[in-house]
Structures are given as C-alpha cells and as structure tokens.
Amino acid sequence: MNALSLRNLRKIYNNGFEALKGIDLDVEAGDFFALLGPNGAGKSTAIGIISSLVNESSGSVSIFGHDLRRERAKAKSCIGLVPQEVNFNQFDTVKSILLNQAGYYGLSRKLALQRTEYCLKQMDLWDKRDTVSRRLSGGMKRRVMIARALVHAPKLLILDEPTAGVDIEIRRSMWQMMQEVNQQGTTIILTTHYLEEAESLCRNIAIINHGKIVENSDMASLLARLHVEHFVLDLARPIAAAPVLEGCQIERVTDKTLSVAVPKEHSLNKLFSQLTAQNIEVTSLKNKTNRLEQLFMDLIDSNPIGSKATGNK
Amino acid sequence: MNYSIAFRTIVTKEIFRFIRIWPQTLLPPAITTALYFLIFGKLIGDRIGTISGASYMDYIVPGIILMSVISHSYANVVSSFYSTKFQRNIEELLVAPIPNWVILGGYVSGGIIRGLLVGIVVTLISLLFTDITVNNIAIALSIAVLTATVFSLAGFINAILAESFDDISIIPNFVLTPLSYLGGVFYSVNMLPSIWQNISMGNPILYMINAFRYGLIGVTDVDIQMTFIITGGFIITLTLFSLYLLHKGIGIKN
Numbered sequence A: 001m002n003a004l005s006l007r008n009l010r011k012i013y014n015n016g017f018e019a020l021k022g023i024d025l026d027v028e029a030g031d032f033f034a035l036l037g038p039n040g041a042g043k044s045t046a047i048g049i050i051s052s053l054v055n056e057s058s059g060s061v062s063i064f065g066h067d068l069r070r071e072r073a074k075a076k077s078c079i080g081l082v083p084q085e086v087n088f089n090q091f092d093t094v095k096s097i098l099l100n101q102a103g104y105y106g107l108s109r110k111l112a113l114q115r116t117e118y119c120l121k122q123m124d125l126w127d128k129r130d131t132v133s134r135r136l137s138g139g140m141k142r143r144v145m146i147a148r149a150l151v152h153a154p155k156l157l158i159l160d161e162p163t164a165g166v167d168i169e170i171r172r173s174m175w176q177m178m179q180e181v182n183q184q185g186t187t188i189i190l191t192t193h194y195l196e197e198a199e200s201l202c203r204n205i206a207i208i209n210h211g212k213i214v215e216n217s218d219m220a221s222l223l224a225r226l227h228v229e230h231f232v233l234d235l236a237r238p239i240a241a242a243p244v245l246e247g248c249q250i251e252r253v254t255d256k257t258l259s260v261a262v263p264k265e266h267s268l269n270k271l272f273s274q275l276t277a278q279n280i281e282v283t284s285l286k287n288k289t290n291r292l293e294q295l296f297m298d299l300i301d302s303n304p305i306g307s308k309a310t311g312n313k
Numbered sequence B: 001m002n003y004s005i006a007f008r009t010i011v012t013k014e015i016f017r018f019i020r021i022w023p024q025t026l027l028p029p030a031i032t033t034a035l036y037f038l039i040f041g042k043l044i045g046d047r048i049g050t051i052s053g054a055s056y057m058d059y060i061v062p063g064i065i066l067m068s069v070i071s072h073s074y075a076n077v078v079s080s081f082y083s084t085k086f087q088r089n090i091e092e093l094l095v096a097p098i099p100n101w102v103i104l105g106g107y108v109s110g111g112i113i114r115g116l117l118v119g120i121v122v123t124l125i126s127l128l129f130t131d132i133t134v135n136n137i138a139i140a141l142s143i144a145v146l147t148a149t150v151f152s153l154a155g156f157i158n159a160i161l162a163e164s165f166d167d168i169s170i171i172p173n174f175v176l177t178p179l180s181y182l183g184g185v186f187y188s189v190n191m192l193p194s195i196w197q198n199i200s201m202g203n204p205i206l207y208m209i210n211a212f213r214y215g216l217i218g219v220t221d222v223d224i225q226m227t228f229i230i231t232g233g234f235i236i237t238l239t240l241f242s243l244y245l246l247h248k249g250i251g252i253k254n
C-alpha cells in the first residue's frame, strides 16, 4: 500500500511560473522518506498540493488509496502537516491550538483533551500549554506545529523543514521523536536542508530540482553510488608540497592539512601505507563533506535545467 | 464523516474571540447607542413629536438596534476571517477534512451570534430610556436573524476578496453606514420628497429596518413580505457566491 502516490503532478502559478513539471512519486506506507532539493526546487509546492493548500494545475494525488479530488475528506484525514512557516493563531494558547485542531478533525472533546496532553508532553511543551503562542521561542513554535500535526494521529506526517532554526539539542530530540512516531507506524515525509539529518533518518529519498524529480531511490543504494570519497587529513608535521600518490588526488590545503579524493576501490589502508612510505604522519581524518551532500551537489549540478528558479529565498 | 464537531469548534472559537476582546466588540455599541438615545431620542426627540403615532424615541429604537446588528455581524466576520487569512491560520481549516459549507456556516454563525448579542445589549440600553411593548416578537426576531445572516455573509465575502486591512474598512464606512442612515433609522421615508422616497426604496436596509420596526412597535413604511423576499434572496445569492469563492480558493489558495 502506498501512503502517497503522485502522478504527473504539475503546478503553474498565476504568474506563469512552472514550479512543478509533472512529477511522479510513490511513498510506501511506513516509510521514512526524504524529499530534498535546493531552495525554490518545488518541495513546498508539492507539499502544498498534497495538503490542499495549493491547487494543482494537473495530475493526481492519492493518499492511502484515496484520491484527493474524489475522496477529499478521507484523504485529508490521513494527513498531518507541519508547514514550513508558522501558521497558527498567535493569540491562542498552545493548548487551544491543539484542541481546535482536534475539533477540526472531528475528535470528541474527551479524546481531544487526551490527545492534546499526549502530544504536548511528547513535544516537551506541556508546561507551556497555557502560554499565548506568540510568546514562544522559534523552536517552541516549531514543536507546537509538530504537536498540532500529530493530535489526530495521522497515518502520514509531512514535515516541511521542521528543524530549520532549531538548536542542536532540540533538533536531536525532534529526530528521536520522529523516529518514535515512525516506529509506531506513521509514514513520514521530511524535507530538510540538513543532509546528514536525511541520511541518518530516512530510508528512501527523492531529490527534486527545478520542479523535476532528478533522483528517487533508497538511501543505501544511493550512497553506494558514491564513487569517490573526500577526506581531510591533519598532519603531524608541516609539508612544503602535496605528495603524489598513485590512484588518489591530493591537494595541500595548508602546510599541515591535505584534502584527498579516494576512489571507492582504493582502500584507506593502502592510502595510509602510501603516506607512511613518504614519511607523512596523519594525526586525524574526517569526511570533507557528508556523503549525501556530495551526491546531492553532483545531482543538482548535473541538472542545471534552464534558468535558475526565481524567488529563491 | 460527521462535521458537527468541526462546526462547533469554529463557532466556539469565534465566540471566544469576540468575548475575549469585549472592550472592542461589546462595549463601544453600548456607549454609542446610549448617546444616540440620549441626544436624538431624549434631547432632540422631545421637541420633534410623534411619527406615525410613535414617540420619536420609540421610533428610532428599532433602527438603532438593527443598525448595530448590521455593523457588528459584518465586522465580526470580516475582521475575524481576514485576520485568519492574514495570519495564514486559514491553512489549518484548508488542510483539515472540513467541507467549505462548514467553514462558511461556522464563521457566519459567529457573526450572527455577535450581531444578536450586540442587538441585545443595545436593546437593554434602550430600556433605560423607554419601555416598548413588543408588537410581534416572531417578526422582530426573524428579521434580526435574517439581517445578521445577510451581513455576516457579506462580511465573509469582503474578507475573502480583501487584500489589505484597508479593504476591510471600505464597505463598512462607505456603504453600510450611509445606507443604514439613509435606511430610515431616524426618519420615515414618507417625510422625504417623492423622488427621494423612490430612491430610498432601492435601499435594502430600509426594508430591514422598517420590518424590524414593525416587529417592535407596529409601524412600517414598507410591506413586510418584501423584506422577507429581499433578505431571503440576498442570503441565497451571497451563500452561493461565498461557496463559489471558497471552491475556487480565491484569495486563500494559490
């Protein structure tokens, strides 16, 4: 069963800009799915169409088998949305935001109170329940939106950059919470610009660029496609010039740092013995970029379709 | 699916909204209308004598009550729905499985309740100045409810089409207030030269005020049936138009 199926989804905004150029996408039930892409790629547009905030120009959306046009209410009840920008009533208290949301989804008062308490506790917001929402910090506002999205226990949770502008501690707790929710059976679609976040959380991935899907596969096989890994080496002693090593490209960054591009078939043991042979002592090694980031950049660079998207934030 | 919970949620939210800001929503009409009654009804009215057998004070009470109902039902929906739209809070309703007619019904009910509540407040104030024996309570109440419905719907449409806070004050200031004053709150159209009488007959608010006046004190310049036909016609047309705008997502969706 697919949690989400998009077929030939297109969006042309009123100003004539084509933000989605016919995308097809399937997300399986239970998946933790990453929807990635640079600013202005069309992620929020796609999410907007899925969650009925944006009218599609053509194409179809189906949510757990319910066509969004024909079985609107059923399809909509399956979705919980965490939008990219704050959109709750800033004059309402945290608790009433959740209670109203529960009401919109038809939950009885008793159940609404129970779910509100559960979700606020899960998001570590229970002490803030009577606070007027505009007095919350940015990170708390994001958590309110996650709690709100979960209040009716949706089968599909869509998060549009939930961790943007959130401190690392809260981000970690959000990761843990997302994993928990996913393990409890909720399908999650996540967009983020933190690629290490996507790499560690998500099982499947789609990359969208200029309104087209340029990559759609599972994370493991995507990462396996990385042919060359880039490392940064810190050296014990300064060197005057970059050494020449067979099979690897080396660049001298400073007199005590080297940047090395290592092909997949070239083992690190071999690299180190080559360095030792040249009397170069390495004190530490790290990945130059996160692996997904490197693939991402390659994919985006190889798809510079047409002009740059307008309105990049 | 059962939408009664969603409907009740919207209506309750609307009621809490205007009660929470009662110094802006419930207090001002009490003060302004008390001044109307004092100045026009008492001080000036005592020198005017009677219109169609009613004292001037009694003559203006129904018009002032209904004028408050009109402006407050309109104001409630236009400002609430526009700020919902402006804060993007409307997205909560668009994402949720709520049909458009429930959204419309919820906001319009909120407007009707505010309009009627203000109507009650103004009626209570009027009791400080005069005591009216009600002529026909059923007509008075039904006209008040129908009028509140018409203007709540109109406020909803205004909010959907508005693109700035200026746009939500144009209609109340430049259309509703003049039409209410010219709708015979303070005078009988029979007092006007005949050309102005004919022009006034094109003002729907005139029918509502007179029918309401008939319900309260038994005096009217118009045929009551016409008022029911006119308000009914407006309600149907405005409802269909609102639903069309919501369906197309005009002003609220991309």
Ligand SMILES: Nc1ncnc2c1ncn2[C@@H]1O[C@H](COP(=O)(O)OP(=O)(O)OP(=O)(O)O)[C@@H](O)[C@H]1O
Binding pocket: A013, A014, A015, A017, A019, A037, A038, A039, A040, A041, A042, A043, A044, A045, A046, A084, A309, A310, A311, A312, A313, B254
């Ligand atoms: N209402 C609109 N009218 C016209 N163009 C729009 C509108 N909303 C978005 N766009 C354009 O559509 C494109 C896709 O925007 P979208 O918000 O979907 O990008 P995104 O992938 O979510 O980007 P980000 O990572 O910055 O959030 C952008 O070029 C944007 O300028």
Ligand SMILES: [Mg+2]
Binding pocket: A043, A044, A045, A084, A160
């Ligand atoms: Mg976005």
